[in-house]
Amino acid sequence: MAEASKTIVMEAPRDRIWEVIVDYQQYPEFVDGAQRVKIISRDVGKARIEYGIQLLGKDITYTLDHFEDGPGSMRWELIESNILKGNTGSWKLKDLGGGRTEVTYSLGLDFKIYVPGMILNGLVKSSLPKMLESFEKRTKKVMSSHG
Helix, strand or coil: EEEEEEEECCCCCCHHHHHHCCCCHHHHHHCCCEEEEEEEECCEEEEEEEEEEEEEEEEEEEEEEEECCCCCEEEEEEEECCCCCEEEEEEEEEEECCCCCEEEEEEEEEHHHCHHHHHHHHHHHHHHHHHHHHHHHHHHHHHHHHH
């Protein structure tokens, strides 16, 4: 399994970033490659979501259980997928005060099909900055629309 983690500081309050992270239904609007999202179940602190994405020129479907451990901490694990053997990760948000938040995004991926380690590691590492950037842009857009 290829794993990576990245931490950045976002100029946005923790609660605003959290709202964007747990608004799964909106992911296709701003997450690169996300084509569809289906909420299978949603309870306090847990959500089961089915995703459809394009990756490496393939249509990939997968279902994740998201464990929302209070505002600012969420982890997920793979339930099933047509191509993925593993998909784990987490979001950790630390309020720095003054409307600034330290954001750590971690991801672990493994495929049922052979993907060379160099490509898999590159894919995981390159997806982290893009993912963080897309969530930061979305948070700023949501903040400006709320005035």
